[in-house]
Amino acid sequence: MYKLIVCDLDETLLDRDARISPTNERAIKEFVAQGGHFVPNTGRSFLSIQDDLKQLGLLQQADQYVIAYNGGAIVENAGNQVLATNPLDFATIKQIYDIARSEQVSGHIYALENLYVWQPSAAERNYLAQRGVEYTLLTDDNLDFLRDQPLMKIILQDDDPARRQALGASIPQQVKTPLATTFSSGRYVEFNHVAADKGKATLQLAEKLGIKPDEIIALGDNSNDLAMINAAGLGVSVQNGTAEVKAAANYVTAADHAHSAVAEAIEKFALR
Known part of the structure; x- marks a missing residue:
């Protein structure tokens, strides 16, 4: 049973x-x-x-x-x-965030009790609103306020599946921390700690x-x-x-x- x-x-x-x-x-x-x-x-x-x-x-x-x-x-x-x-360390989150920003890709950072989003498209805002997801909009690249928060994962959003696959392949090669890389909802590539x-x-x-x-x-x-x-x-x-x-x-x-x-x-x- x-x-x-x-x-x-x-x-x-x-x-x-x-x-x-x-x-x-x-x-x-x-x-x-x-x-x-x-x-x-x-x-x-x-x-x-x-x-x-x-x-x-x-x-x-x-x-x-x-x-x-x-x-x-x-x-x-x-x-x-x-x-x-099973959190990720701040340095890894920041490095992935900086790579995404340089590639002009939007995304989310999940702390244990807070969600931070940067550069969401109108469609992404609607997607989150439909699900009742509350978040704080990041307006600059200073993430120091996150240093003392448990950081669960970082995800990148792109409507192009080929670009999501490319990001999922390239980013783990650029950071020291072993990552678990997955894809979800036909819109996200997600990075967690490998554990x-x-x-x-x-x-x-x-x-x-x-x-x-x-x-x-x-x-x-x-x-x-x-x-x-x-x-x-x-x-x-x-x-x-x-x-x-x-x-x-x-x-x-x-x-x-x-x-x-x-x-x-x-x-x-x-x-x-």
């Missing part, structure tokens, strides 16, 4: 309007009611998904969790208690809960989800997943994220 479900949000659980469908909500609540743990496993901040947790009945609940920042932090929902982090990924964080949380890997379902759509799909006993790609994710998954849903793909998987595999 599956006891833990880890699930990506954007383009997996959330529909095209960045909402959780009633069908998904109902299936998730039924799984939790039978004693399961449903854990959003997202590249975003845990603070940016509080409304989603509220809808699912998980807000401020003890023994329920979020994995945030692509595995950069594990958080218990009750009190938003941070249980573990941070969704799969490692999933297994770390599962061990804390006394749950075996073969008792885990992982659902996702993009390359930053591959680690958790490979780590779980059952890896699931939604129908709109990339070819790489579909190839790695044990099951590909008939439905896409806009048509309650998560509920399809939960009803097929996880409900009594």
